[in-house]
Amino acid sequence: MWIxxxxxxxxxxxxxxxxxxxxxxxxxxxxxxxxxxxxxKTTLLNALLWCFYGDTTxxxxxxxxxxxxxxxxxxxxxxxxxxxxxxxxxxxxxxxxTKRGSGDREFTIxxxxxxxLFTLPNxxxxxxxxxxxxxxxxxxxxxxxxxxxxxxxxxSSIRKAVQDILGCSLIKTAISDLADxxxxxxxxxxxxxxxxxxxxxxxxxxxxxxxxxxxxSARGDMLGDIERIEQQIADIDDKLRNSAAARxxxxxxxxxxxxxSRARQRAKEAQDEVLRWLGDNGRxxxxxxxxxxxMDHLNQQxxxxxxxxxxxxxxxxxxxxxxxxxxxxxxxxxxxxxxxxASLLHKAANATMRSRIGKVRAQLSQLRxxxxxxxxxxxxxxxRFANASQDISRLEADLQEISEQLAGINFxxxxxxxxxxxxxxxxxxxxxxxxxxxxxxxxxxxxEKAAAERDLRKLAAEDAGARVFVGRYTLCETLKARLERELxxxxxxxxSVLRKSINSILERTSRKAFRLQMTDDYSISLVNDAxxxxxxxxxxxxxxxxxxxxxxxxxxxxxxxxxxxxxxRGTVAPLVLDSPFGQLDDEYRKTAAQYVPEMAGxxxxxxxxxxxxxxxxxxxxxxIGEEYVLIRHNKDPREDRTPEVKQFNGKDVETTQFxxxxxxxxFFRVTR
Amino acid sequence: MTIPEQGSDTxxxxxxxxxxxxxxxxxxxxxxxxxxxxxxxxLRDIIxxxxxxxxx
Numbered sequence: 101m102w103i104x105x106x107x108x109x110x111x112x113x114x115x116x117x118x119x120x121x122x123x124x125x126x127x128x129x130x131x132x133x134x135x136x137x138x139x140x141k142t143t144l145l146n147a148l149l150w151c152f153y154g155d156t157t158x159x160x161x162x163x164x165x166x167x168x169x170x171x172x173x174x175x176x177x178x179x180x181x182x183x184x185x186x187x188x189x190x191x192x193x194x195x196x197x198t199k200r201g202s203g204d205r206e207f208t209i210x211x212x213x214x215x216x217l218f219t220l221p222n223x224x225x226x227x228x229x230x231x232x233x234x235x236x237x238x239x240x241x242x243x244x245x246x247x248x249x250x251x252x253x254x255x256s257s258i259r260k261a262v263q264d265i266l267g268c269s270l271i272k273t274a275i276s277d278l279a280d281x282x283x284x285x286x287x288x289x290x291x292x293x294x295x296x297x298x299x300x301x302x303x304x305x306x307x308x309x310x311x312x313x314x315x316x317s318a319r320g321d322m323l324g325d326i327e328r329i330e331q332q333i334a335d336i337d338d339k340l341r342n343s344a345a346a347r348x349x350x351x352x353x354x355x356x357x358x359x360x361s362r363a364r365q366r367a368k369e370a371q372d373e374v375l376r377w378l379g380d381n382g383r384x385x386x387x388x389x390x391x392x393x394x395m396d397h398l399n400q401q402x403x404x405x406x407x408x409x410x411x412x413x414x415x416x417x418x419x420x421x422x423x424x425x426x427x428x429x430x431x432x433x434x435x436x437x438x439x440x441x442a443s444l445l446h447k448a449a450n451a452t453m454r455s456r457i458g459k460v461r462a463q464l465s466q467l468r469x470x471x472x473x474x475x476x477x478x479x480x481x482x483x484r485f486a487n488a489s490q491d492i493s494r495l496e497a498d499l500q501e502i503s504e505q506l507a508g509i510n511f512x513x514x515x516x517x518x519x520x521x522x523x524x525x526x527x528x529x530x531x532x533x534x535x536x537x538x539x540x541x542x543x544x545x546x547x548e549k550a551a552a553e554r555d556l557r558k559l560a561a562e563d564a565g566a567r568v569f570v571g572r573y574t575l576c577e578t579l580k581a582r583l584e585r586e587l588x589x590x591x592x593x594x595x596s597v598l599r600k601s602i603n604s605i606l607e608r609t610s611r612k613a614f615r616l617q618m619t620d621d622y623s624i625s626l627v628n629d630a631x632x633x634x635x636x637x638x639x640x641x642x643x644x645x646x647x648x649x650x651x652x653x654x655x656x657x658x659x660x661x662x663x664x665x666x667x668x669r670g671t672v673a674p675l676v677l678d679s680p681f682g683q684l685d686d687e688y689r690k691t692a693a694q695y696v697p698e699m700a701g702x703x704x705x706x707x708x709x710x711x712x713x714x715x716x717x718x719x720x721x722x723x724i725g726e727e728y729v730l731i732r733h734n735k736d737p738r739e740d741r742t743p744e745v746k747q748f749n750g751k752d753v754e755t756t757q758f759x760x761x762x763x764x765x766x767f768f769r770v771t772r
Numbered sequence: 773m774t775i776p777e778q779g780s781d782t783x784x785x786x787x788x789x790x791x792x793x794x795x796x797x798x799x800x801x802x803x804x805x806x807x808x809x810x811x812x813x814x815l816r817d818i819i820x821x822x823x824x825x826x827x828x
Contacts, residue, residue: 225802270797277815278793284816571823572816579790666794668801 101230101673102186102702103148110171110179112143115733115762120769122674122704123725124186130697130723133706133767134748135730136755140765141706144730145240145678151181151196152227153236154207166198170762187230193217194227232668234264238652239700243642243679255324255622258648259591262622265652266594267659267668268587275583282576286556289566298566301556308549312542319538320621322531327623329528334625336521343514346506353502356495363491370485377478395464398457411448416441553577590667592620594655601651602644609643609691616644642683646692649675650699675700679711686714693719709746729753729768733760785822792818 107119122131135141146156156163167179182195191212199206209223220226231239238261263272286305289298419441423431431438449457557574560566595618603615614626626640659670677696681689693716696703707716729748738758745754748770793815800811 222803228802269801270794273797273801273811274790274793277797277812281812281815281819284812285819568823572819575789575819575823579786579793582786583790665791 101671103674103704104184104186104191106144106147106151106184107182108144108147108179109181110168110176111147111181112166112168112179113140113764114143114766115168115170115764118766120728120767121726122702124702125725126701128723128725129701130703130705130720131726131728132720132724133704133728133730134709134712134746134770135706136708136732139730139732141678141730142242143765144706145242145676147181148183148676149236149240151183151194152231153233154196155233157237157240157242159242168762168764170764192220194223231671231673232264232267232269234269234668235267235656235671236673238265238649238656239673239675241646241649241675241677241680243645243677243682254624255320255327258618258624259622261648261652262591262594262598263587265656265659265670266590267662267670268590268666269668271583271587271590271666275580275587278576278580278583282573282580285569285573285576289560289563289569297559298556298563301552301559305549305552305556308545308552312545312549315538315542315545319535319542322535322538323621323623326528326531326535327625329524329531330625333521333524333528336517336524343509343517346509346514349502349506353499353506356498356502360492360495360499363488363495367485367488367492370481370488373481374478374485377481394460395468398461398464411444413445413448413450416444416448586666595620595622597655597658598648598651601654602647605647605650605695606644609647609688609695610640611687611691612640616647638683639685639688642680643688643692646677646680646695646699650695653700672701674702674704676704676706678706679708680705681707681711681714681716689713690715690719693717696720697723724772727769727771729755729770731766731768732756733762733764733766734758735760735763789818789822 102124103122104124105119105121107117108114109117120131120133123129133141133144142157142160146160150156150166167177171177171179178198178200180195180197182193184191184193186192192209193212194207194209196207207223209220209226210217211220263269283306286302289302419425420431420438423433423438425431425437425441429437431441553574557570560570599616599618602618606614606616614628617625617627624644626644653673653675656670657672659667660672662669677699680696681692684692689711696705697720705720727749729746731753732755734757736758741758743754744756745752747753749772751770753768753770796811796814796818800807
């Protein structure tokens with residue numbers, strides 16, 4: 101179904117006739133309606149529902165009071181809503197009037213063929229084939245009440261939603277009718293010789309049936325209680341996780357402090373080593389030039405044969421004093437031989453000089469060796485220092501981060517929370533024990549009921565009159581049990597499809613890495629990758645509500661050509677979203693708004709100014725096909741009130757008007 | 773219509789009865805809403821026809 105246009109006449113806050121057209125452009129599939137609170141968003145949503153089914157949402161106040169008060173005041177007692185729509189390539193006009201006289205037709209649907217109008221004989225049946233009534237409510241998302249749907253104790257609402265979209269209304273009524281009919285036959289058994297016993301057994305079966313139903317209901321309530329407790333525990337766990345994180349942080353801090361102390365010690369040692377090295381080797385570094393020159397000079401002298409000295413001074417002097425050479429020649433003063441030996445004194449050196457030169461050479465050699473060794477030792481010390489400094493920086497940053505995280509934790513509440521958590525655990529375990537006890541009771545009652553039914557059949561077999569009724573009774577019970585089993589299996593498949601779909605939507609829209617868990621008894625929770633339940637914030641609850649609605653719409657579309665005769669077919673219908681972003685923060689709003697056009701073929705989105713903020717309009721850019729503002733009219737004089745003017749697509753619109761002809765609302769088109 | 777005693781035949785017959793019951797529910801779901809008494813009366817007709825020959 102695609103809705104072309106809705107017209108309202110004297111319907112609730114709409115005095116006189118008003119109409120809007122909805123976008124049918126598949127690319128610009130969003131019709132955006134701006135409306136502040138109390139201006140008529142919910143009325144518009146309910147007008148659609150009422151036109152098709154004569155019904156409104158449970159939250160719609162004064163549901164039977166539909167005619168506009170000002171219209172009544174001028175003598176008009178009937179309101180109507182008309183919707184022009186397309187379904188399976190055919191156009192229809194649906195119109196519903198409020199009741200007036202007994203002869204009026206309240207609801208009509210006409211098919212528009214080549215300019216001719218054909219009235220459909222059974223409009224209720226037809227509209228139920230277009231969108232089954234049970235499914236319709238799920239195409240209307242009321243953001244202000246979504247948290248109720250997905251809040252605590254929500255299992256029955258979720259189960260109903262899944263069953264509605266699954267189209268199992270027929271199976272459900274069949275099961276209910278078969279249960280009722282079975283009881284009818286059991287009570288119809290005629291009076292006979294065995295009737296007294298039959299009556300007793302029949303009463304016993306009634307009692308057991310009631311006992312089982314009561315126990316099942318109590319079991320359901322307890323499951324709901326446990327679910328609430330688990331949610332509270334998850335909430336506390338989240339806070340305690342902060343506390344646990346505090347403990348972890350403190351451990352981390354202790355470890356970091358120890359590491360930091362060690363790193364600082366290493367840095368100091370490395371620094372000392374550098375200083376020591378400088379003390380030990382500085383002189384080699386600063387004397388490099390002198391050392392080189394001195395060594396060069398000594399080497400030159402060495403080459404020239406001057407060093408080491410070839411002659412001992414004391415020895416030459418002794419020879420000259422003795423005037424006798426070691427070869428036996430006379431060294432008398434004035435002789436050539438004396439002069440030759442005396443000339444050796446020029447090259448001779450005494451012991452002190454030789455010792456000094458030897459020491460200088462040794463020192464210079466050491467200087468050279470140490471200088472060659474110097475860079476390696478210094479480099480090693482410098483590397484150790486750099487590593488230690490790096491560790492210090494890292495550890496200091498860690499400590500700063502730990503400190504900031506610790507600053508955000510309230511340690512005083514930890515103990516209280518821990519105590520409350522333990523109490524809740526005890527309570528949940530007690531409830532689980534009670535459920536166990538109920539389960540045993542249910543099993544016993546069912547077993548006793550089965551035995552009673554066997555007795556009943558046995559007794560009835562002795563009585564021809566009763567036998568017929570037992571046969572009918574048994575058939576009803578057999579068929580009922582089979583349909584119940586089939587319904588459970590269909591629901592299991594539906595849950596699996598919806599779960600997958602919701603998780604895929606959450607993956608696209610949520611900034612947290614969590615996924616939805618839907619148990620067989622329709623308990624919904626959000627869990628992280630480790631499977632730990634995490635608490636739902638109000639915003640996440642609303643996001644979950646949107647994801648759930650989108651998944652239902654998708655599932656309905658998937659089932660639009662379903663062949664199973666036991667189930668109603670799914671459908672394609674416009675999705676009406678009323679205030680879907682109210683509880684979301686800016687980031688979630690933007691992500692959700694980006695996803696809105698994907699939620700259905702045709703989307704009608706109603707938002708207030710504040711809900712349209714935070715990047716919503718930017719996110720919807722290029723996807724809005726029609727845009728309207730709902731304007732409030734007041735008969736009251738303006739007096740000192742400041743005009744309320746807002747801009748929509750460059751158009752100034754006075755959203756609240758005074759001195760008006762009527763009290764109510766009207767549409768103003770602001771499509772770009 | 774009677775109730776056979778063999779398992780597979782019984783299943784087949786139950787299928788037929790369920791089909792009739794669901795068809796009845798469908799008719800009332802779309803066209804005769806709010807007429808539960810009438811719907812249950814017709815359900816009894818189906819059950820009685822099915823059990824008219826043999827006892828299940």
